[in-house]
Amino acid sequence: MLCFVCHGQDKAIFHIPKLGNNIYEGVFTGNGLLGTMTYLKSSQSVRIDIGRTDIYDHREKSNKKLFDKARLSLGHFFINFDVNIDSAGGDIFLQQAFSLTNIKTSAGILQIKTTTLSEDNIILIEVIKNAYNGNYSFDLCPDCAISPRMKFDYTQKPVHYIRNPLGKSGNSKGVSFYNQELLAGGGYATVYKKVIGMDKDVYVVSVGYSQVNNSYLEETIDFVHHFDSQDINRGVKKHQDWWQNYYSASSLFLPDKLYQSFYDMQLYKLASATRADKPAMDLQGPWTSPTPWPAYWMNLNLQLAYSPVFTSNHLDIASSLIQMIDRNISNLRENVPAAYRYNSIAIGRSSANDLWSPVVLEKGVSIADASDGEKELGNLLWLLHSYYSYYRFSMREDVYDRLFPLLKEAVNYYLHLLEKNESGKYHVAVKTYSPEYKYGYAYDTNYDLAILRWGLKSLIELDHEKNKKDPLYDRWVDVLDNLIDFPQGVNGYLIAKDVPYDESHRHYSHLMMIYPFYEINWDQKENRVLIERSIKYWKSKNQYLQGYSFTGAASMYAMMGRGDAALTSLDNLLKSYIKKNTLYAESGPVIETPLAAMTSIQELCLQYWNGKLRIFPAVPTAWKDISFKKFLTDGAFLVSAKRENGITQTVEIESQHTGTIKVESGISTPMVVIKGRGKYEIDLDGIIVFTLNKGARALVYEKK
Template identity: 85%
Template sequence: MRNLYIFFISILCVICRAQGQDKPIFHIPQLGKSIYEGVFTGNGLLGTMTYLKSSQAVRIDIGRTDIYDHREKNREKLFNKARLSLGHFSINLDVNIDSIGGDIFIQQAYSQTNIKTSDGMLHIKTTTLSDDNIILIEVIKKDYHGNYSFDWCPDSAISPRMKFDYIQKPTYYTRNPEGKSGTSKGFSFYNQELLAGGGYATVYKKMLAMDNDVYVVSVGYNQVNKSYLKETIDYVDHFDSKDIIIALEKHQNWWRNYYSASSLSLPDKIYQRFYDMQLYKLASATRTNKPAIDLQGPWTSVTPWPAYWMNLNMQLTYSPVFTSNHLDIANSLIQMIDQNVSNLRENVPVAYRYNSIAIGRSSASDLWSPVLLEKGVSISDASDGEKELGNLLWLLHSYYSYYRYGMKEEVYDRLFPLLKEAVNYYLHLLEKNESGKYHIAVKTYSPEYKYGYAYDTNYDLAILRWGLRSLIELDHEKNRKDPLYDRWLDVLENLIDFPQGINGYLIAKDVPYGESHRHYSHLMMIYPFYEINWDQKENRVLIERSIKYWQSKNQFLQGYSFTGAASMYAMMGRGDDALASLDNLLKSYIKKNTLYAESGPVIETPLAAMTSIQELCLQYWNGKLRIFPAVPTAWKDISFKRFLTDGAFLVSAKRKNGITQTVEIESQHTGTIRVESGISTPMIVIKGKGKYEIDLDGIIVFTLNKGSRAVVYEKK
């Protein structure tokens, strides 16, 4: 017992030494009874969410991001291949809870819940270790004189969609067997076997210190055999005192290194806290070698969306990682795509599988989700999600950014064939109309719009134009002269124009924007692709009219409707309008702990808002880097360090009293970049090998060798 006591004193010293340096960054005065009102942790695989359960109980949800059912492939994939929730620990008190608040210590990556009762204060700390599949739960009771119990409450291993009455259920759905509780080697466990093979287990053990109870928790998972239970028990059993102390040190070092990649300093405390929380959330939800982020991350709740969603959600979720210099986070998405190319090919009709890939609306991590569009074939019984043509090509926009922001040859070599095959599916479906223009000769579905099944949707035309331009650009970059190059050029030059009407862009040919529409699928030529942009003065009235009319029908607008609008306003240089849109989002849609919900947790919208905030400070489009292009009037002092941009350039800049003071650009890959610095009379110093020139528009054109740095400041 003495050794055990010394062991936990050592652990607590490590925790206190690391955590004592930090004040609570995100404080929730009163925790509620949902995951949207709790405090959370995560390591990209495991996660915790702590919140109020009842008047005498607190719950700590445990999640593991890769636990999906994995039954046969069929059209009921949201049931047969659904994300499964694990359950929660219930901390039950003998007395009523008078008040309960929570803190997330973002820098040190742990949460603390503070419970006030008539028997004193009870504190609960959770730490999800960065480099190990271990959760530490500390019940700190030195100021608490009552009793408590610590119980595991498992969730049923069924698709969460079974719990929604309005959702049509499969005719046949066999439930997984009931899980079983047990003990082994002094550990408690809950073992859940799956019909499709394998299963998962939650393993935990209580260890005592004088004023603290510490619980060590892990979750094992295997889709093939039942070895996961023994392996998880052995894993935790061999995780001795020395390992935990080392793991806590590594945990702090990992997060310290993560935050050092980039930073943003804002004068608005609300937006600063919000931005920092999203940065914390990203690394809690995934890592370079962890599963990609689905709609929930590690924090599960009853949801009709137990999967990955490909017609906006995935794209928005990963949108802020590039500018924030976190290609490590993006890699979780990239590796998921790379590992499932065979399913992406199986997703297209048989006739096109020899050279095409696609994905429908939703899938498990295997990316199996068919698209049924085929020339001359009736698909009257297909779901809307099986008619969405452009999802994969839009998803590859993230892959393209992953390449362009890192400029790695091996990424190029993987990206190019994927992009080519995604465009090939489009090419199979094109025909020339009576005017000799290419158009999409089958009806496709424009996401989220009731009447969106139509010819020539702007959703698909915008995505196709981006795909063609990107292939042509990538071909030029390596002087490939691909056999399909002339075909891409021909289609791009002769593709029909984006359908538009008196109120701006339509949903599709002959389909006006007639009712409220939360998705900006019909405006993607404006954002995120900038095919139609503010540099094109002839298009400014059309851009303004389209955005205004979209936002004027506000009945069904949701959170990401306002992030999309904010990004469009930022492209126009209208920082105040962008901020007003984000204000609406934060006040009306974002939850206490910055999560977001639409009938269940959907993680993408707050992360898309993080992107919009970045775009107030830095934008790259139309071949030009723009420094502080849309700073709101109220934000006088603002700076960022080591933001990443196209061409693998790191950018830092500082603005004081509304005037840009300095801009620094560091090249991680030899190349050229055009910069609109916002400095009226620039002085330029290049450190290392490089050169610059200033064109007639005042744009500074830098050519920098790898490792060189350029500094721009105001001439005094």
């Protein structure tokens, strides 16, 4: 059962009245690099997991990358008591970004406060003991430096897996440490010291890491040794300022306490999991647990995890993904077969943070021994949809200049694999794999056709925007105009040509022309029956549906303007799949589904597709009063809107970049006021077309 965020003056608290014995029932913090998770270890101890998001093994490239290049778990601190714990509850103070655990015992109450400082590589663990008369001990229990996948019986393990050397504990300069060297070079160290106080003890923790040399150990010891009380005070002040600035970027106010709580937690989770200058989110974020998924997943997870950052006006969060792509272009090129590397890039199903993950699809070459993940053609091009959004929501020239060649090379790989069929239509002339479907290895998967259509359209649009007339422009237009139709049957869209949807399928890979690409959309009245039939039939086979199946369905219903159906889908998600602290698991922690649900909630309030911005397009009937401020949308426009008693009252649009936007305001008799340079016109359908200079604001309200 989800807990609520209690809102008071200048604070929001996510309360878990009863902590459990796993990460899904704990309270957590993070700064995008380091993180903590506090929960119960036993009847007499509390466990505080620590994580660092960039600590990956980095052995040579091999087909066992989930073992040789796996994310590594650090371990945990545990606080032992000499009496039993009677009860334990926890709170996450969202706006101040710390967690507080309350431990009740026969010897009194002890509190554990954790803060992962925003501007420092420091975790503060405060043991507040002024109401506690017993004793406690504080110890580190490090994890072994092996791939977490080794701990799962059903995973196919390497025949010869050489373990990293055992780590070593030690003390230096009054500081305790655990040092773990790696076979591939470098290593990492957890370093901590205790600062004794009258009412509380403060443990100052840091984690050093290097893939190159061993200087990280001495550097981290010195850093912690010199981090004094003044540094702590300064660090906490900077920490509070950072989070206050973060929350000021946008806001959403919902009449439903459960969904307000859930949304606020995802906003907190995003900035805890990654930052502009921190590693991109993998499946775990800073909160590690035994998992068969110690990597980045590229055929849905990474795309969904970053999906809410754009509307919430947090391009700063998105930039961690963009930077990871930019840093690893050489590996993206190495991922394609040698014959295509001169002008193509791709990525397979999963990778470490170096994005090395081969795709082996090549005309005329047998790939019988390849894994399904090596046959997924569209992953990178879909990932670049996030890069495209990063550009369109910022309209930055430097982002355009980097995006265009990446998009071009990702499409090039497709172009190498196309041929014309007997009807003169282009199709993918090799079998590819449609993610997650048992029989998804086939010709002309809808997964690939939807992604390719989006890629071609985007290249043509971007080319028009700058009047580039790229040498491949005519080729893009020709392929787009003559690409085969999406395969469909009596029950809607198929998985691929000659592959019906016959078994339950958690991924909506065969429906991506509906969402997230809106190639087939609700404005197209001729396609409405097909859309409804496809979604209904997909959901009718519910045996293997998982959490993100319900976020995908909710977003599709939102596109149809069916807010009640979207809310029902999200209700099923929160009731059956989301954990007590809003984390999510499928055999191990996976971060994307709750964040995708955050996107679905945003889409009840604001959507942009088919060239049109839609204000409150799918608000559930029960949500009478709702508002949002400074949501970001295509063209770098900031949007605020307010709805009372089921009626839209005001819409405000601020231009951060000179441009034009079409707005479906939902206001029946709109009055418009523009401050700054701009103009508008209202077409016959009531759509307001704004052309606004940078800095101009437009206010729309109901004519009285």
